[in-house]
């Protein structure tokens with residue numbers, strides 16, 4: 001059973017010690033230039049099947065050319081190409097067969113699918129409440145996961161309790177699936193806590209705002225997992241994988257390249273899960289890469305797969321395969337979940353300054369929650385009783401968030417000097433002393449109160 005209570009699909013484990021197959025076709029030819037037509041040109045083409053289930057290398061080409069040794073351009077269509085994405089549900093919620101990944105979802109019941117739907121709906125409600133609270137001055141900042149629920153909830157449901165996650169800062173869907181109380185996530189965004197939850201209890205590390213740095217922490221942790229003898233034992237309760245979530249923009253950071261090197265040469269049991277939401281604040285993915293982001297990994301010796309990140313089933317299946325490979329000793333996998341940041345980067349951002357409403361509308365029509373809803377409705381698996389109880393649960397969550405956040409109070413500004421180092425530090429102490437003396441110079445001012453420290 002996963003931490004979410006889902007049974008695991010009928011997994012086809014990788015052969016222990018499976019090695020990456022290397023970069024597709026070994027091509028050095030330049031990638032075909034990206035064009036807008038290729039980016040938003042309608043529904044994804046039929047997924048290109050990887051040829052080796054154990055360690056399939058990424059390819060956007062048709063299998064025949066991917067297997068070819070000729071110098072074909074392997075990465076057609078640029079970084080936003082929708083061709084070659086693993087997809088099990090179309091944008092309108094029809095189930096499409098996939099010879100490789102069907103096995104990973106075969107055991108999922110309607111109850112399991114409703115559990116995923118419920119998680120996605122609740123996480124979206126959390127996003128809405130938190131954004132409103134930021135606007136009311138209760139949070140300093142907030143970063144929504146809006147639009148990325150399927151990538152996060154699908155991959156999160158594939159985890160086992162002993163697995164360990166290293167997230168960045170908008171992985172609320174994974175946090176929720178790992179049992180983190182979402183109000184604890186808001187402790188960080190309110191500024192009352194440096195973290196907010198116990199990473200060991202949840203197998204879910206603290207959020208990291210230094211872009212890409214946690215991919216190194218994850219890889220190092222995964223190398224430690226091997227040294228602890230927790231990989232390839234064949235015991236499903238013991239074998240452990242590590243997952244790190246990061247964005248398209250993060251792949252331009254040196255830290256991520258270093259993590260890929262260490263993951264590859266050490267065959268670390270880590271899944272490098274990149275949510276390509278097409279934006280790094282106001283920078284489009286086309287400014288981060290000329291080829292699909294996933295195409296980077298084979299150059300490091302890491303197999304990669306592109307998945308439709310708005311398809312919760314495909315996200316689940318692809319992650320389940322990658323986790324199984326990691327746990328069994330097959331090494332790292334790079335997953336690019338192609339999705340879209342439907343909201344602003346954070347509450348400090350105004351995306352209407354840099355992207356078109358046509359693009360936003362295109363992706364609104366590909367809403368990941370609506371996709372699963374349509375699929376469940378087509379199976380007659382969304383009874384009105386379930387929907388009514390979910391709506392009530394959402395309202396209760398909203399109430400819980402509002403009352404909990406408002407009761408958190410305000411930390412003194414001087415608390416920023418706490419926990420900087422594990423042991424006393426002369427420089428920090430000097431800064432604290434100066435700050436406290438500066439603050440006390442305002443004590444005679446009318447209206448001063450402890451609660452004014454925001």
Ligand SMILES: Cc1ncc(C[n+]2csc(CCOP(=O)(O)OP(=O)(O)O)c2C)c(N)n1
Nearest residue numbers: 209210211246247248249250277279280281
């Ligand atoms: C090392 C570092 N450089 C720059 C920043 C400022 N910054 C915050 S978010 C962000 C964009 C990240 O984009 P992406 O990796 O695509 O993640 P997304 O926000 O889209 O989820 C940047 C540059 C930072 N936090 N850390």
Ligand SMILES: [Mg+2]
Nearest residue numbers: 247248279280
């Ligand atoms: Mg991004």
